Amino acid sequence: MTQQPLYFDDLRIGDRFQSPTYALDAEDIKRFAAEFDPQPFHLDEEAARGTIFGGLAASGWHTAAITMRLLVTGGPKLANGIVGAGGDIEWKTPARPGDVLHVDSEVVELIPSRSRPDRGLAVLRATTLNQRGDTVQVVNAKLMVSRQSAA
């Protein structure tokens, strides 16, 4: 993996990136939830027990935010940064206190812009896994990527 900034034409379908790890504890889960997703199963172990989660679980949006952090530090080093236009997201199993997460990502689609010759769209599939290898979340992110001619 090079540290040279990558432009659209440097990317190939199948390019893969592996992130460092991120350790999540109960306090992190509760702090994020108190600010952004204040529901019992994200806020309190006791209250979480009787819910669909059966115990304290991270908000899916917390998992998504951690995934973004791991992509910034351990995804493709795009020349214009990691800038998303959108995508789809699937939560497979919740992140739990004590989990150590990492993100494996792969370029799965490359679409040059017809109207804007200075950029293209790269679809990056980012899979967030826990320390047991369970898939926690899958995002297919549509990233806007500059072309070198634009630089």
Next chain:
Amino acid sequence: MTQQPLYFDDLRIGDRFQSPTYALDAEDIKRFAAEFDPQPFHLDEEAARGTIFGGLAASGWHTAAITMRLLVTGGPKLANGIVGAGGDIEWKTPARPGDVLHVDSEVVELIPSRSRPDRGLAVLRATTLNQRGDTVQVVNAKLMVSRQSAA
């Protein structure tokens, strides 16, 4: 809008919900970014000026997290809480310092589970708007919703 907890069979396609507002400032944007999306256009006004954003902009995941907060406080009061299996997300225009956001949401699809008679899937389209009425983000969230028989 009732405050009675809602079950799957209480929902109708076209049901709409309007959230309260959320005021975003530059410090919020930088604090979220420092933790989850540490890129120049989310961290520093000066550095943001020369980027695709042309100025400080909130991380899309920050907008998503704020949207979740606004859905918890001003979306459907589902009996089992707002629990997402996934969805798709589109960022139309970035949230900026000084923006006041709100979320309009609408039930757009209702799918009873074939394998689990105690639940169904509701697709909630959540549109996040700023104080000028510009659409900042659209999420189609697949929510797991309990059926009353399960209670």
